[in-house]
Every structure is written in C-alpha cells, then in structure tokens.
Amino acid sequence: MTMKTGKPIINKRVNIIDADGRKLPISISTALLRDGKGKLLGAVETFRDISVEEDLRKAIQGKYSFEDIISKNHRMLRLFDILPDIAASSSTVLIEGESGTGKELVARAIHNLSPRKRQPFVAVNCSALPDTLLESELFGYKAGAFTDAKKDKPGRFHAAENGTLFLDEIGEISPAMQVKLLRVLQEKTYEPLGTTRSVEHNVRILAATNKNLEDLVRQNRFREDLFYRINVFKIHLPPLRERMEDIPLLIDHFIDRFNILQKKNIEEISDDAMALLMAYRYPGNIRELANLIERAFILCKEGRIEKKHLPDFLFAANTSPEGKTAASFRDLEADYLIDALRKNNGNRPQTARQLGIHRSTLYRKIKALKLSPND
Numbered sequence: 368m369t370m371k372t373g374k375p376i377i378n379k380r381v382n383i384i385d386a387d388g389r390k391l392p393i394s395i396s397t398a399l400l401r402d403g404k405g406k407l408l409g410a411v412e413t414f415r416d417i418s419v420e421e422d423l424r425k426a427i428q429g430k431y432s433f434e435d436i437i438s439k440n441h442r443m444l445r446l447f448d449i450l451p452d453i454a455a456s457s458s459t460v461l462i463e464g465e466s467g468t469g470k471e472l473v474a475r476a477i478h479n480l481s482p483r484k485r486q487p488f489v490a491v492n493c494s495a496l497p498d499t500l501l502e503s504e505l506f507g508y509k510a511g512a513f514t515d516a517k518k519d520k521p522g523r524f525h526a527a528e529n530g531t532l533f534l535d536e537i538g539e540i541s542p543a544m545q546v547k548l549l550r551v552l553q554e555k556t557y558e559p560l561g562t563t564r565s566v567e568h569n570v571r572i573l574a575a576t577n578k579n580l581e582d583l584v585r586q587n588r589f590r591e592d593l594f595y596r597i598n599v600f601k602i603h604l605p606p607l608r609e610r611m612e613d614i615p616l617l618i619d620h621f622i623d624r625f626n627i628l629q630k631k632n633i634e635e636i637s638d639d640a641m642a643l644l645m646a647y648r649y650p651g652n653i654r655e656l657a658n659l660i661e662r663a664f665i666l667c668k669e670g671r672i673e674k675k676h677l678p679d680f681l682f683a684a685n686t687s688p689e690g691k692t693a694a695s696f697r698d699l700e701a702d703y704l705i706d707a708l709r710k711n712n713g714n715r716p717q718t719a720r721q722l723g724i725h726r727s728t729l730y731r732k733i734k735a736l737k738l739s740p741n742d
Contacts, residue, residue: 370410373399379634379670434476436469437620440610441721446473446602454480459552459597462575464604467652470575471535473602478531483571486530489523494539501544502560506551509561524557524568531571537597538578538589549593572597607649607656611703612722614645617653621660622672629664636672642698643674643681701736704729713740 376397383393394415400408433447453460454477462470471490478488496504507522523532540548551557552572556565574597583589607613618641622633636644640663649655663676704718711718719729 370399375399379632381632434472434479436472436476437616438610438613439616439722439724440605440613442605443610443613450476451480453477453600453602455482456600457571458599459572459574460600460602461580461598462573462602462604463579464575464577465606465652466577467649467654468604468606469653470577470604471533473604474531474533474573474575477573478533478571481531481571483530487527488531488533489527490533490535491523492535494536498541498544501540502547505548506557507559509559519559522557522559524551524570525566527570529569531573534572534574536576537574538576538580538583542588542590545590545593549590549596552593552596607652611645614656615641617656618644618660621657625661625664631664631667632669633664633667634671637674638697639674640672640677643677645703647681697736700732701738704732704736704738708738 376395379395381393381395395412396415397410397412399410402408433450436443436447438444438447450473460474460477462473464470474490475488478484491501491504493501503520503522505522505524507520507525510518551568554565555569556567558565580589580594580598584591584594618636622636625631626633644656644659651658659677659681660672662678663672666676667673707718707722708715711721715729715733716726719726722729
C-alpha cells in the first residue's frame with residue numbers, strides 16, 4: 368500500500384494468527400526508503416507485538432465497567448459497589464437522572480444481578496402513551512372492553528410476571544393513572560380493562576424519571592403516597608458534564624462498538640479531537656456522545672478520528688467569549704485536575720480517591736503538567 372500511495376502507515380493495529388492458532392494483536396508501520404537524491408529504493412515495514420498493551424487496556428476497561436455501564440467516576444464506582452445488594456432485594460427502586468444518562472442500563476443491571484435474572488425484563492416508556500393506551504398496555508384488556516378489542520390481550524404486568532417491570536419517565540403519568548398504579552403497588556393486584564376480577568402479580572418495579580419528583584409532589588403534580596411507594600431506594604445518575612473523566616473511557620468503548628457494527632478499523636482519536644469532546648457540556652449526555660462518535664465513523668475511513676470528523680457546533684461551543692479555544696487535551700486535563708484539587712481543598716489523597724486513580728498516578732500527573740499550589 369505504501370509503495371502504491373507513497374503514504375506511510377504509522378502504528379496500524381491488526382491481528383495475526385501465530386503457529387499455535389492464537390490471535391495476536393500487532394502494530395504495523397511502513398515507510399518509503401530513498402537515497403540521498405530522493406530516488407526510491409524500496410520500503411520498510413516493521414511489526415511490533417502489542418499483546419501486553421492490549422491485555423493492560425482490557426484490564427483497565429474491566430476495572431471500570433460493570434455489566435454494560437462504564438465509568439471511573441467516584442460516584443458511579445460507589446454505585447457499582449452497592450448494585451449487587453440493591454439487586455438482591457425485591458424493593459422498588461427509583462432511578463433519577465437526565466435523559467441519556469443510562470437509567471435503563473442501570474435498571475437492566477439490577478435485573479441481571481437479581482434472583483429474577485432468568486425471568487423477563489419488560490420496559491415501558493410512560494411518556495410515550497396517553498392514559499387510555501398506557502392503562503391497556505400495562506394491565507391488558509378482555510375481548511369487548513372497547514370497540515376494537517376483538518380478543519383478550521395480556522398487558523406488560525403479565526409479560527413481566529416473576530421478572531422485572533421498568534417504568535421509564537414515571538413522572539409523566541397523569542393523576543388518574545397515578546391512583547391506579549398506587550393500588551397495583553400496594554395490593555399486588557391489577558385489573559385488566561373490561562373485567563372486575565383482580566389478577567395477582569409477582570413483578571418487581573423499577574421506575575425512572577428525568578424530573579425531580581419531590582418538586583412535583585410539592586407542586587401537587589405527583590401523589591405523595593405514590594412517591595413514597597416507589598422511592599424505597601433512590602439512585603441518582605450524574606450527568607456526563609459531572610463525570611468528564613469518563614469521556615475517554617466511553618470513547619474507547621464506542622470506537623470498539625462501531626468498529627464491530629460498521630466493520631471498520633478505527634484505532635483511536637487524536638488529542639485535538641479529544642480536547643474538543645472534553646470541552647463540550649453534553650446536554651444529551653452519554654447518548655449524545657455516542658451519536659458524535661457514530662457520526663465521526665461515517666466520515667472517518669480508517670486510522671483515527673480527527674477534528675475534521677466532528678460537527679461544526681463543537682467548535683462554536685468550544686470558543687470562549689474572548690474567542691479563544693481549548694489549546695489541547697493537556698490543557699483540559701490540567702484544568703480538570705486543578706478543579707478536582709480545588710474541590711478537595713488541595714488534599715491530594717482525597718482527590719485521587721474521588722477521581723478513581725492511585726495517589727502516585729495523581730502525583731505523576733501533577734508533576735508532568737507542572738501544576739503548583741498557586742494554580
């Protein structure tokens with residue numbers, strides 16, 4: 368390829384099969400050879416075994432992943448520690464967080480870790496359906512319950528029997544629907560539309576919302592008794608802008624995912640592109656970051672993702688009122704560490720614990736970035 372195009376290849380990751388049939392990751396670099404007058408003599412190709420680096424990368428990723436959730440943020444790591452205990456109980460859980468923070472991922476992790484893991488996990492988006500449809504969707508109906516009801520239809524409670532029902536965006540349901548749901552949770556029974564016969568259920572409820580339900584209770588827009596019924600254990604997921612240390616981990620994860628889905632071989636992201644993504648505030652949270660990487664995959668043919676593969680609005684969002692842009696990933700890392708140290712009053716061991724890194728790693732970064740107490 369280099370002989371044809373004249374372009375060198377630098378650290379291209381590929382896999383080879385050794386004599387024992389094992390797949391080994393290697394790095395390939397190529398360059399043209401020319402004499403003193405610039406005449407082409409040939410080309411050179413070098414191979415480097417990177418299996419140790421790959422094993423280390425997988426170990427790091429494994430350390431900061433739990434089920435399908437990826438994070439090194441101290442608040443998320445604390446959640447990883449207690450998720451098995453939450454899953455082992457049968458109590459109702461309320462998951463709060465902005466749209467795109469991964470509430471359904473957490474719900475699925477709770478289900479997958481629970482004694483109900485071999486039973487169904489059923490998700491319902493409460494905000495997507497009006498009251499009448501939501502009621503029939505949850506509880507089902509009998510033939511003749513309404514004009515188009517030609518035959519019995521089981522609801523989501525029936526589908527989730529002995530398993531888990533995830534009620535997403537529960538803060539959107541109407542007061543009338545709140546009354547019906549409260550009764551179902553209290554009495555462990557429900558009534559399909561078109562019948563007065565109660566049906567017992569054995570379903571664990573996990574609920575999620577992107578609203579502050581306590582505020583809605585104070586505004587009389589959400590029933591206080593229902594709030595306490597679903598708020599047995601609350602999980603709050605921080606937005607991505609409060610866990611910026613996760614962005615490099617998440618980008619690596621999305622690159623691996625889209626390489627598989629799109630059958631490409633994108634290896635990495637440039638420092639400039641990383642700096643741009645680290646400076647953005649992500650109103651759409653993790654879902655928005657995934658979309659940005661997927662978009663970059665459309666434009667990036669191979670090699671690595673560059674700034675030119677990212678959308679223009681990131682450049683505008685990364686410009687200060689004085690017209691200055693973030694200089695580099697190094698600058699952003701320095702700003703992030705200074706902010707973390709400031710929040711911990713300069714306490715380095717406490718800062719390292721909060722960032723989820725070893726104390727020596729923090730000291731090494733402070734030295735490499737030439738940070739001083741005055742910063």
